[in-house]
Amino acid sequence: MEKLIITAAICGAEVTKEHNPAVPYTVEEIGREAESAYKAGASIIHLHVREDDGTPTQDKARFKACMDEIKKRCPDVIIQPSTGGAVGMTDEERLQPTELGPEMATLDCGTLNFGGDEIFINTENTIKNFGRILKERGVKPEIEVFDKGMIDYAIKFQKQGFIDKPMHFDFVLGVQMSATARDLAFMVDSIPEGSTWTVAGMGRHQIPMAMIGMAMGGNVRVGFEDNVYLSKGVLAKSNGELVEKVVRIAMELGREIATPDEAREILGLKK
Numbered sequence: 218m219e220k221l222i223i224t225a226a227i228c229g230a231e232v233t234k235e236h237n238p239a240v241p242y243t244v245e246e247i248g249r250e251a252e253s254a255y256k257a258g259a260s261i262i263h264l265h266v267r268e269d270d271g272t273p274t275q276d277k278a279r280f281k282a283c284m285d286e287i288k289k290r291c292p293d294v295i296i297q298p299s300t301g302g303a304v305g306m307t308d309e310e311r312l313q314p315t316e317l318g319p320e321m322a323t324l325d326c327g328t329l330n331f332g333g334d335e336i337f338i339n340t341e342n343t344i345k346n347f348g349r350i351l352k353e354r355g356v357k358p359e360i361e362v363f364d365k366g367m368i369d370y371a372i373k374f375q376k377q378g379f380i381d382k383p384m385h386f387d388f389v390l391g392v393q394m395s396a397t398a399r400d401l402a403f404m405v406d407s408i409p410e411g412s413t414w415t416v417a418g419m420g421r422h423q424i425p426m427a428m429i430g431m432a433m434g435g436n437v438r439v440g441f442e443d444n445v446y447l448s449k450g451v452l453a454k455s456n457g458e459l460v461e462k463v464v465r466i467a468m469e470l471g472r473e474i475a476t477p478d479e480a481r482e483i484l485g486l487k488k
């Protein structure tokens with residue numbers, strides 16, 4: 218099997234210090250959490266940033282400060298800014314970090330319910346526009362899939378020239394769609410041959426989905442954005458602890474861990 222790419226989603230836009238005091242807000246805290254994940258074996262940092270008080274922001278200067286801090290601590294790690302940001306942000310706000318020339322960024326391929334009255338809006342025109350801009354800026358999209366129709370959108374927009382092949386997908390299970398082995402198998406079976414994929418299970422689904430994904434030959438995303446617990450009722454002290462847990466399971470499954478450069482190779486990122 219291919220080496221395992223571990224993505225650490227260290228911060229997110231919704232989780233707070235009330236959920237887990239180790240959730241990072243400041244530039245220093247974001248650097249600390251990225252470093253803990255990187256040292257444990259993460260080759261990609263999926264990045265949201267916050268103001269010092271925890272407010273989510275897509276501000277370009279704030280992203281630059283955080284990315285510089287991460288690069289200082291983890292020189293070769295792949296930084297993957299979010300273009301999803303937080304619910305309610307405008308497309309222009311969301312696109313700001315792509316101006317900083319990251320190697321990757323997310324591309325959310327559909328609209329979905331995001332809890333309570335929240336709707337995370339990604340219209341067809343938003344997806345096409347984001348795809349076009351990422352392509353123009355040489356940024357590889359990680360296609361965020363919250364249900365099967367989003368794979369169909371990605372394939373349609375790839376055919377129309379807004380997304381390049383080979384495509385890389387992140388199956389986010391447990392937000393809108395459920396998180397079962399059947400769900401994951403259906404997603405994996407629905408993407409074009411030659412694509413790569415990773416799985417992100419929400420909350421208590423994080424480790425079970427990671428285990429199934431690893432056994433299937435896929436890649437894994439863990440981190441506070443999706444889950445703040447190391448085990449039932451036990452808060453993780455850092456993102457690194459969550460990555461370490463995945464590494465232990467990977468060792469048992471015989472999956473070696475990809476370095477950032479090996480991940481670049483697997484994902485076809487230009488260096």
Ligand code: KMH
Binds near residue numbers: 301323331337
């Ligand atoms: N915070 C969500 C509204 C992404 O990073 O692209 C969007 C999100 C997906 O987290």
Ligand code: ZN
Binds near residue numbers: 229263265299301442
């Ligand atoms: Zn995100």
